[in-house]
Amino acid sequence: MADYSYIKAKNIKQAMELLEQPNSIVSAGGSVLLLMIKEGAFPNGGQFVDITGLPELRGITFEDGKLRIGALVTVRELLNSPLVAEYLPALFDACSVFADPLTRNTATIGGNFAVSSPSADCVIPLIAIGAQLELLSKAGKRIIACEELFCGPGQNTLKKGELISAVIAPFALSSAFCKQGLRKAMAISVATAAASLSLDCEGIITSCRLALGSVAPVPLRIYATEKLLVGKNINDDLLPVLRDSVKQQIKPIDDCRSTAEYRLELAPVLLSRAVVLAGKRYFN
Amino acid sequence: MRGKTLVTFNLNGCEVSLPVKAEESLLNALRRHGCTDLKCGCEAGSCGSCALLLDGLAVKSCIIPAASVNGKQIWTAAALCEYDTLAKSLAESFIDCGAVQCGFCTPGMIIASYAYIKDGGKADRQAIRRALSGNLCRCTGYKKIVDAVEKVAGSFFC
Numbered sequence A: 001m002a003d004y005s006y007i008k009a010k011n012i013k014q015a016m017e018l019l020e021q022p023n024s025i026v027s028a029g030g031s032v033l034l035l036m037i038k039e040g041a042f043p044n045g046g047q048f049v050d051i052t053g054l055p056e057l058r059g060i061t062f063e064d065g066k067l068r069i070g071a072l073v074t075v076r077e078l079l080n081s082p083l084v085a086e087y088l089p090a091l092f093d094a095c096s097v098f099a100d101p102l103t104r105n106t107a108t109i110g111g112n113f114a115v116s117s118p119s120a121d122c123v124i125p126l127i128a129i130g131a132q133l134e135l136l137s138k139a140g141k142r143i144i145a146c147e148e149l150f151c152g153p154g155q156n157t158l159k160k161g162e163l164i165s166a167v168i169a170p171f172a173l174s175s176a177f178c179k180q181g182l183r184k185a186m187a188i189s190v191a192t193a194a195a196s197l198s199l200d201c202e203g204i205i206t207s208c209r210l211a212l213g214s215v216a217p218v219p220l221r222i223y224a225t226e227k228l229l230v231g232k233n234i235n236d237d238l239l240p241v242l243r244d245s246v247k248q249q250i251k252p253i254d255d256c257r258s259t260a261e262y263r264l265e266l267a268p269v270l271l272s273r274a275v276v277l278a279g280k281r282y283f284n
Numbered sequence B: 001m002r003g004k005t006l007v008t009f010n011l012n013g014c015e016v017s018l019p020v021k022a023e024e025s026l027l028n029a030l031r032r033h034g035c036t037d038l039k040c041g042c043e044a045g046s047c048g049s050c051a052l053l054l055d056g057l058a059v060k061s062c063i064i065p066a067a068s069v070n071g072k073q074i075w076t077a078a079a080l081c082e083y084d085t086l087a088k089s090l091a092e093s094f095i096d097c098g099a100v101q102c103g104f105c106t107p108g109m110i111i112a113s114y115a116y117i118k119d120g121g122k123a124d125r126q127a128i129r130r131a132l133s134g135n136l137c138r139c140t141g142y143k144k145i146v147d148a149v150e151k152v153a154g155s156f157f158c
């Protein structure tokens, strides 16, 4: 029988030391930890290190012209934040369809990254927005681009002892996120798409970042399609432009929620919707 | 500490201390303690039948580690309906509207609708459906539950 124990970290220094230990498991909002245990994620047991008592990991603040979102900020807090609604509309879109209202009360933004699922709703818009992650360890701090965290379904590049401490997001006023699920709530997505654009006054796309969820082993930034969109007019029908390029870059699978074939068709449609919505926000 | 952790919290207005295993859910610990108004539907965070108020927020207790609630304030549906006027009106409205059939989902539904109205939710059927979207009911078809919440949301000012 796997053996577990629990300890609440009193301060960041103690947390860093506890996380260095080989059997440590981070515990935060608690929305997925017990489910992972049931699925046998930690066959050798381990020690839960509860990080919810660390004020450094809380709050949404301005820092150097960007928003710093502490890893313990819950989806509910994101939805209630006027800063998120105004400056990160794509993240706001994702939070408003995230799981269900009850789960939003406990699920944290850091946890959504740590689980490293290709379907994580908050992750996809933050990749499109160009956000970064702040990672803390005993050795110090390092900053990576959000998309650099993932290396496979449920797998990430965090080193032993490293903790996601914050998300740092630049303003992305013309950004949007679209999701297709099977149920209105608690739906793990069939596919998701997010776009963040810069436009000139005629509506020509001058730069963009695009990301897709649930269509590859990791949350995916689709670089080739981004290049393709530059120079196109937001008012034209962009779906034909997107379709082939998106299909070439994604590797969806068949699972209980959908088929690879359907996802290949769905992903470009969702993406074109996200692009149109992001474009509309630019002119508002 | 290996084995069990002692957690102390306020449950429905009383201090309690329970020894819990690190991997034990709050739902399990509280049902062991006698809170059978918390129902165990899916034990996977999908159905909402285990909902309770944790420091005033509606949460699903089956996915929260019991060890993590030290020092917190918990209210479950049955006690809430006894002491709180809003919860009491909701319970009565559920009965009046025929929103209770087998009753398995009811405590969770009361908690989710209580949180909705406390958050300033209005008598808007679409919004009520969204607020209850994480709570499943196998019996009623939801219409009567929405009726019950609508009635209270339209007459209650927080």
Ligand code: FES
Pocket: B039, B040, B041, B042, B043, B044, B045, B046, B047, B048, B049, B050, B051, B060, B061, B062, B063
């Ligand atoms: S038993 Fe907790 S959500 Fe179903």
Ligand code: FES
Pocket: B099, B100, B101, B102, B103, B104, B105, B106, B136, B137, B138, B139, B140
């Ligand atoms: S009344 Fe039976 S599950 Fe809702």
